[in-house]
Amino acid sequence: MKKYYFLIRLCMFFMIFHASSFAEPILLEEIIVRGKKEVPQEECLDIKEVRETPARDVGDALKVIEGITAIRKGAIANDIVLRSFQRDNINCLIDGMRIYGACPNRMDPNSFHIDFMEIDTISVLKGPFDVKNPGSMGGVVEIKTIRPDKGWGSNINIFAGSDENISASFNVSRAGERLDLLLGYSHRYSLPYRDGNGDRITEFDSSDSNTYKKREKDDNAYSINTYWSKFGINLLDNHRLELDYARQEADDVIYPYLLMDAVYDDTDRLNMNYEISSPGHHIKKLKAQFYWNQVKHDMTDEKRLSSMGFDEYKMRCYAEAATFGGKFESDIFLPNGILTLGVDYYFRNWEAENTLPMGKQKMMPDVDSSNIGTYMEYGQPMGEDIRLTLGLRFDCAKTKANDDRTDLYALYHNTRDREETDSYAGGNIQFLYTPVKEIELFGGFGAMTRPPAPDERYIAMKKPQMIPDWVGNPKLNPSENREFDFGVKYLGDILYGKTTFFYSDIKNFISVYDLEGPVKSARSFRNVDATLYGGEINLNLFLPFDFHLQGGLSYTRARDDTNDKPLSEIPPLQGRIASRYDVHRYFAEIEGIFADGQHRVDPDLNEDKTPGWGIMNLKFGLKFKKMNIFAGVNNLFDRYYCEHLSYQRDPFRNGIKVPETGRNFYLNLAWSL
Numbered sequence: 158m159k160k161y162y163f164l165i166r167l168c169m170f171f172m173i174f175h176a177s178s179f180a181e182p183i184l185l186e187e188i189i190v191r192g193k194k195e196v197p198q199e200e201c202l203d204i205k206e207v208r209e210t211p212a213r214d215v216g217d218a219l220k221v222i223e224g225i226t227a228i229r230k231g232a233i234a235n236d237i238v239l240r241s242f243q244r245d246n247i248n249c250l251i252d253g254m255r256i257y258g259a260c261p262n263r264m265d266p267n268s269f270h271i272d273f274m275e276i277d278t279i280s281v282l283k284g285p286f287d288v289k290n291p292g293s294m295g296g297v298v299e300i301k302t303i304r305p306d307k308g309w310g311s312n313i314n315i316f317a318g319s320d321e322n323i324s325a326s327f328n329v330s331r332a333g334e335r336l337d338l339l340l341g342y343s344h345r346y347s348l349p350y351r352d353g354n355g356d357r358i359t360e361f362d363s364s365d366s367n368t369y370k371k372r373e374k375d376d377n378a379y380s381i382n383t384y385w386s387k388f389g390i391n392l393l394d395n396h397r398l399e400l401d402y403a404r405q406e407a408d409d410v411i412y413p414y415l416l417m418d419a420v421y422d423d424t425d426r427l428n429m430n431y432e433i434s435s436p437g438h439h440i441k442k443l444k445a446q447f448y449w450n451q452v453k454h455d456m457t458d459e460k461r462l463s464s465m466g467f468d469e470y471k472m473r474c475y476a477e478a479a480t481f482g483g484k485f486e487s488d489i490f491l492p493n494g495i496l497t498l499g500v501d502y503y504f505r506n507w508e509a510e511n512t513l514p515m516g517k518q519k520m521m522p523d524v525d526s527s528n529i530g531t532y533m534e535y536g537q538p539m540g541e542d543i544r545l546t547l548g549l550r551f552d553c554a555k556t557k558a559n560d561d562r563t564d565l566y567a568l569y570h571n572t573r574d575r576e577e578t579d580s581y582a583g584g585n586i587q588f589l590y591t592p593v594k595e596i597e598l599f600g601g602f603g604a605m606t607r608p609p610a611p612d613e614r615y616i617a618m619k620k621p622q623m624i625p626d627w628v629g630n631p632k633l634n635p636s637e638n639r640e641f642d643f644g645v646k647y648l649g650d651i652l653y654g655k656t657t658f659f660y661s662d663i664k665n666f667i668s669v670y671d672l673e674g675p676v677k678s679a680r681s682f683r684n685v686d687a688t689l690y691g692g693e694i695n696l697n698l699f700l701p702f703d704f705h706l707q708g709g710l711s712y713t714r715a716r717d718d719t720n721d722k723p724l725s726e727i728p729p730l731q732g733r734i735a736s737r738y739d740v741h742r743y744f745a746e747i748e749g750i751f752a753d754g755q756h757r758v759d760p761d762l763n764e765d766k767t768p769g770w771g772i773m774n775l776k777f778g779l780k781f782k783k784m785n786i787f788a789g790v791n792n793l794f795d796r797y798y799c800e801h802l803s804y805q806r807d808p809f810r811n812g813i814k815v816p817e818t819g820r821n822f823y824l825n826l827a828w829s830l
């Protein structure tokens with residue numbers, strides 16, 4: 158710690174010494190403006206901030222927001238965890254579109270299917286306070302894509318980092334009064350990165366047959382091409398039609414954490430929006446949306462020793478997912494406030510076939526899920542300084558496994574059900590109180606339910622010999638989160654900060670457990686009652702000489718009340734402190750990130766404890782005409798460390814933890830023309 162302190166002092170001295178300019182800092186202004194605009198429970202990340210960092214995916218980029226962590230299985234495709242809620246407990250939407258990955262082992266989480274260059278902002282709403290989408294039980298992450306600016310525009314971004322971490326992307330757009338069009342392309346490629354010990358993530362020591370073949374150890378970690386287009390037409394003064402199509406082709410993506418690697422993962426996304434603003438005296442907006450997407454995913458063990466002696470592979474899994482849906486929404490002026498009414502629908506299909514020497518099996522038995530819902534949200538000012546918001550939502554969800562794997566359900570759960578309907582209601586009440594200009598007090602109570610996911614109910618994977626099977630539980634009930642949030646936001650001239658506490662009581666939380674069957678054991682899911690509580694602190698201090706200090710902390714404590722033990726996969730206390738010198742032309746930042754050890758683990762799942770860690774990052778930025786240059790080094794002291802959240806990734810985990818990156822350098826050039 159002493160070494161860090163000395164370096165921080167040294168950097169600050171160096172930066173103060175050079176503080177001769179009085180120009181306006183750019184990013185800091187944005188932080189303040191955004192802080193004032195954001196609704197209290199929401200936090201927003203501008204893609205410009207991501208450009209400064211070596212983040213490879215949305216999961217990684219979002220870690221700067223307190224309360225967000227990510228699950229790592231390889232060099233890319235980190236899965237977002239929000240206040241310990243993960244997978245189907247949170248929603249992750251792209252322009253309001255639901256998208257689901259195909260891999261039964263979440264190699265391709267929702268947020269994997271988009272490129273940074275497509276993104277404008279990512280907003281995060283923590284807690285069960287979103288009624289406009291079904292199932293935002295723990296929160297919602299909304300990715301918004303960029304819209305073309307007036308006239309011609311183009312952006313080029315070239316990133317190069319350690320371990321041949323390359324990404325090159327561009328877009329070109331033209332927007333007139335009536336028509337607008339945007340086209341973009343991106344290529345991302347990397348070798349397996351090196352950890353703090355200097356080993357590639359493919360070089361883990363294991364006597365296990367799961368080790369990578371020698372020639373694969375320094376081959377691609379991934380190679381991803383993404384193409385996207387956006388077309389808009391303003392039909393009348395107040396009518397707008399927008400049509401987006403994107404395709405992503407991800408090849409050779411490695412997952413040292415798992416028994417297999419992805420051969421390919423191909424995504425098509427189509428989104429159509431029609432919006433009428435002020436169609437009538439009392440109506441502010443009418444909106445209609447339709448979307449469709451599909452993902453095709455193939456994974457094998459061909460890069461591992463386990464495939465030796467077989468033609469190509471010993472294990473393979475081919476999977477497909479498709480989702481389509483739509484929404485109608487209207488904003489209506491009432492005498493005192495605005496009422497939003499909406500109805501939405503989606504249909505999701507998911508199937509996966511697994512191949513082992515013992516034969517093929519439908520591990521994801523062609524599961525259809527559909528959901529129809531209706532919602533209302535009403536916001537009303539109650540005098541000068543208090544504002545109340547009320548939200549309500551009703552849903553009906555249906556799910557059905559078309560392939561018959563009921564022998565496994567009967568063996569472990571004594572049921573042959575493969576069809577279920579769930580109906581439920583949810584809602585929230587929130588307040589915002591501004592006693593003085595600088596202070597906002599906010600809070601609320603929300604209750605939101607989500608149905609069990611297709612895999613939680615119907616996954617069916619027979620494993621050879623005495624290796625535990627993996628089986629869904631058709632008897633699962635929907636999970637309901639009843640949560641209370643309270644927070645304070647302070648917006649002063651030199652201090653801007655926010656503190657939030659949450660207390661969440663979950664009925665029928667869906668948790669992984671080991672189940673003793675008649676012949677051998679299986680991993681499955683069960684409903685438990687759980688309590689989660691914690692919070693986040695974020696502070697920004699604006700110092701003289703264009704200095705800015707930023708700090709954050711987040712913590713969640715989680716208990717399985719039914720079985721009186723800690724819940725598995727809960728991130729430890731985490732924090733970040735950064736000091737930045739920022740003037741119009743350039744900035745320099747020094748950042749420390751740390752996590753406490755996690756000792757609260759689930760003993761029944763043999764979950765490992767994880768030691769604490771701390772790293773330091775440096776970055777610099779320079780603005781030159783229309784070009785932004787960013788350079789930095791992450792994990793300056795080359796520490797070897799692992800995030801706690803990487804243990805229970807079944808059904809194909811191999812027991813290896815994937816360490817985070819060691820010292821790595823990067824340079825990013827971004828032109829806006």
Ligand SMILES: [Cu+2]
Pocket residue numbers: 260261262263264419454455456474
């Ligand atoms: Cu996969």
